[in-house]
Amino acid sequence: MNKLASIVGRIxxxxxxxxxxxxxxxFNRLVKYAGTSGTVVEKLTTEHCIVTLKNRKRxxxxxxxxxxVACALIAESATGFVVGMNVPDDKVPVIKSMNIDYVKRAKGDMRAEARLTAAQIQAMKTEDKGEAVINVVITDAEGKSPLIAKMVWAWTPKRR
Known part of the structure; x- marks a missing residue:
């Protein structure tokens, strides 16, 4: 277990x-832009994360x-938080790429849900460096998916 997972476990x-x-x-204190935008972390475990964002003027x-960009923020946040729960403290997780296809107009509040597979979790915990494609489901207030997204996260040893 890493320091982040320990803190989240207590929460x-x-x-x-x-x-x-x-x-x-x-998380909104840790990730300032997420706090400015008003993201809400609904759920976070080592394999699953849900982040929401209300459709407000700002x-x-x-x-x-x-x-x-706000939709990309919740997608990146959901995937980043769940990756961060698994990468050991001597490694640093970094977003490598985002692929987001906007397929229809979003209506209302937004929700991003990211899940890791057992193989992805095992790789993060045991490999010195690597990367994983993390799929994230983004839905609007109607339960439709106006965006299709996947994020590539990498982890590397921390510099001394």
Whole structure:
């Protein structure tokens, strides 16, 4: 277990009503842009993460839906948080690439859900360096997927 997973484990031990708020406060202080945008961490475990974003004025585009970059933010956050839960403390996770296809107009609030496979988790914990393609499902208030995304995360040893 790494330091991040240990902290999140303690937060996940809180009563259900306090968990999301505590996770959100923790990550929005850690990742300033996520906090500025108003992301909410709904769930985080070593294999699964859900991040949401309300369709508010400060994250809207010119047509009143959540801006494309804000959608990319929640996709990157969900995948990055779950990767961070598994990469050992002597390694650093870095986003290597984002592939996002915008296939239809988003309506309302947005949700990003990322999952890791057992093989991905094992690789992160045992390989000195590597990379993983993390699929993320992004849905809008209607439950439709206006974006199709995958993120490539890498991990490398920390510099001394």
């Amino acid at each position: 996940n031990g809180l009563p259900g009503f306090a968990r999301s708020r505590a996770l959100t406060l923790f 994250v809207q585009n010119h047509i009143g839906s959540v801006h494309a």
